[in-house]
Amino acid sequence: MDKAREAALKILSEVHQQEAYANVALARELRQGDLSDVDRRFVTELVYGAVKAGGTLDWVIRKYLTRPWNKVAPVVQEILRLGAYQLLYMDRVPPSAACNESVELAKKFSNEGAAKFVNGVLRTMVREPEKGGFPEGRGNATLNLALKEQHPEWLVRRWIKEFGYDETLRLCQFNNQQAPLSVRTNTLTTSPSELFLQLTSVGVEARKSQFTEEGFVLTNYGALDRLRPLQEGYCQVQDESSMLVAHVLDPQPDELILDVCSAPGGKTTHIAALMQDRGRIVACDIYEHKLDRVMENARRLSIHIIEPKLMDAREVWKEFPQQADRVLVDAPCSGLGVLRRKPDSRWRKTPKLLQELPKLQLEILRSAAAAVKPGGILVYSTCTLAREENQDVVEAFLRSAKDFVLENAGQRLPVPREDEMVQLYPQRDGTDGFFIACLRRK
Numbered sequence: 001m002d003k004a005r006e007a008a009l010k011i012l013s014e015v016h017q018q019e020a021y022a023n024v025a026l027a028r029e030l031r032q033g034d035l036s037d038v039d040r041r042f043v044t045e046l047v048y049g050a051v052k053a054g055g056t057l058d059w060v061i062r063k064y065l066t067r068p069w070n071k072v073a074p075v076v077q078e079i080l081r082l083g084a085y086q087l088l089y090m091d092r093v094p095p096s097a098a099c100n101e102s103v104e105l106a107k108k109f110s111n112e113g114a115a116k117f118v119n120g121v122l123r124t125m126v127r128e129p130e131k132g133g134f135p136e137g138r139g140n141a142t143l144n145l146a147l148k149e150q151h152p153e154w155l156v157r158r159w160i161k162e163f164g165y166d167e168t169l170r171l172c173q174f175n176n177q178q179a180p181l182s183v184r185t186n187t188l189t190t191s192p193s194e195l196f197l198q199l200t201s202v203g204v205e206a207r208k209s210q211f212t213e214e215g216f217v218l219t220n221y222g223a224l225d226r227l228r229p230l231q232e233g234y235c236q237v238q239d240e241s242s243m244l245v246a247h248v249l250d251p252q253p254d255e256l257i258l259d260v261c262s263a264p265g266g267k268t269t270h271i272a273a274l275m276q277d278r279g280r281i282v283a284c285d286i287y288e289h290k291l292d293r294v295m296e297n298a299r300r301l302s303i304h305i306i307e308p309k310l311m312d313a314r315e316v317w318k319e320f321p322q323q324a325d326r327v328l329v330d331a332p333c334s335g336l337g338v339l340r341r342k343p344d345s346r347w348r349k350t351p352k353l354l355q356e357l358p359k360l361q362l363e364i365l366r367s368a369a370a371a372v373k374p375g376g377i378l379v380y381s382t383c384t385l386a387r388e389e390n391q392d393v394v395e396a397f398l399r400s401a402k403d404f405v406l407e408n409a410g411q412r413l414p415v416p417r418e419d420e421m422v423q424l425y426p427q428r429d430g431t432d433g434f435f436i437a438c439l440r441r442k
Helices: 002-017 022-032 037-052 054-062 074-089 095-109 112-127 138-148 153-163 165-175 192-201 244-249 266-274 288-300 313-319 351-369 391-400
Strands: 181-185 205-208 215-219 235-237 256-259 280-285 306-310 324-330 372-382 404-407 422-424 434-441
Touching (some): 002 022, 002 037, 002 095, 022 037, 037 054, 054 074, 054 138, 074 095, 074 112, 095 112, 138 153, 153 165, 192 205, 192 215, 244 434, 256 266, 266 288, 266 306, 280 288, 288 306, 313 351, 324 351, 351 391, 372 391, 391 404, 391 434
Parallel strands (some): 256 324, 280 306, 324 372
Antiparallel strands (some): 181 215, 181 235, 205 215, 372 434, 404 434, 422 434
């Protein structure tokens, strides 16, 4: 497994030292590296596991150190994380192999002194596991849960206050599961029943979504670049909760629709499908390469009505004053509802982020609102669970925007709900956490 562990070390270093996304760095390394299928699976498990357990691994490792953690060289930190992850979470790896291979990595990528240090730390972990045991007792319940379920303590404390201990445990456990792949039928080129037959004909196991008619949840699907129905434009990868947004927007053929934060285009292309590819959709984003992805998806799905526009969403009102029939704001957010899909993101979130984002979100919402024509619809959505970014933003907007009223978003869903503002919770709904509010201009 030498090459596999080297590859994992390289990826972890990119994630922690260069702030690369784990899935992107992993995919790139697997494409470039000359690894067997067994090695590829091992690298994937090592990387995702060590990244997801990040803060917990660091807490345990510190219990065995005789020097401050920040005095340990970055590459040695990564080697210790990889070794500790194998010892703590990979029963199939013999402890001797985890220790020996970590020492060899230290010799190759650092020096003999670092190798002795790594050897001492990891072998002590094997001999004295109780030293790294998680704290027990009532006063340590929050920290214990955070460490066991590999989440930041501040976030666990926040959720316990909001949901209670038991529901927070379920939420954390949900986030630690492998996220299934869900796809949306491209109704411009096929029907849900036909797509189901296409998927099963290529060996994919699929079940219907509980939320939308056009959605499917896939298992046993293999590599996406070999999934023919996807590559040929009969479906689009999109989470079940994300598919609900376009239904709440309810776009009609021949309308002008603005999607002011459109990348990567899952919702944009869904809007186009509901419009039967008739009308005009202006897809805005501040990054050109992200708009390129929107248009790549549009071309693959045979969609012709999407116009990419390089634009800050806070400036939309200047170019389209009261012109759009419907406007979607899928706002940049903390992403606390999609932690199971991004193993590295849970450790990058901070309480400060939840204080800073609502200001930006409100600015975008106000700009988008100024582009809505009288009688038009404005939809605000996020993939977070934080009230500050969701209900509070909408309520702050409505306090100053007297010409807008709140519509019942729950009643606009394919499977109606009671919620006036829809909030999906992973631990309750079994899908990504998502928020959707719908407003109408008088």
